[in-house]
Amino acid sequence: MKRVLCLTLALVSFIPAVLRAQEPAAPQGELKTVMEKASYVIGRKFGTDIKTGLPNVDAKALLKGVTDALEGKESELTDEQIQATMAEFQKVMVAEQQKMANADKKKGADFLAENAKKPNVKTTKSGLQYIVEKEGTGASPKPTDDVVCHYKGELIDGTVFDSSYDRGEPARFPVNRVIPGWTEALQLMKAGGKWKLFIPSDLAYGENGSPGAIPPNSVLVFDIELLEVLPAAADK
Structure with a gap:
């Protein structure tokens, strides 16, 4: 999970600079300029790594968070809500990892x-x-x-x-x-x-x-x- 969060921070800091430098967005499905193609590659890599680390992530909410940040919109959650959410998320992830570890242990024993x-x-x-x-x-x-x-x-x-x-x-x-x-x-x-x-x-x-x-x-x-x-x- 730390790897995914670090990746998120790195991409969020990098993507705005890429987007500022690119030409007007091409219609969906068309990738013409180098920046359009590079942005797509970065997005694919970002999505692949997120899916690997967090297979149950909510894609719509994730994209909304990225889009809001890139467009400079206010967060829909307060700082207090963010801290509470991530604390609860940490508990969920630990429980899920323990569940998977127990399943792997039984599978190995069998x-x-x-x-x-x-x-x-x-x-x-x-x-x-x-x-x-x-x-x-x-x-x-x-x-x-x-x-x-x-x-x-x-x-x-x-x-x-x-x-x-x-x-x-x-x-x-x-x-x-x-x-x-x-x-x-x-x-x-x-x-x-x-x-x-x-x-x-x-x-x-x-x-x-x-x-x-x-x-x-x-x-x-x-x-x-x-x-x-x-x-x-x-x-x-």
Whole structure:
């Protein structure tokens, strides 16, 4: 929500300057000048980001607020009403986020329960689940070692949130500086191995999630190749 509000403030301060510089408005549906097209692009981006952060926003009221501000009209709400409204809005948003987080937690628990029934899935005491797709033959890393890995991370709905494959190069990092599910799995693997991990939210990003990428209480699915085990970078 903070991201949406910051975006709103930024656009409200920027759009008036754009509008002052543009030529008379073209008929609806016609975008001829650079400023008309740019204004449309800005509006689309604004609307897309608002819809992402606030899917239930009232479009008519939102447009009225933007239009009134751009045209210099008086606000229909007093300062006191604005403060009271935003305080109540904050409560609504917190409640909605908690509701979504609880739903995601149940969805994740159900997914792991079903996944554990598959014959090739192994489950550790912590609740970490994994499939060994290829056994390694090298050394297993210690918590203080660095590892070089190729990986792809997904949510259980298949949404990819990170991938070293997409970046075209593996990543190097300390074993004890990643999420607990990774730290546990890496120490069970051997260099050259390839595993698929199913990491419960409490072994990943928990109730906070990772803003903009991973919702709260998300179970994470990783394809991971342990390419190399190295001494910690500091030891070099």
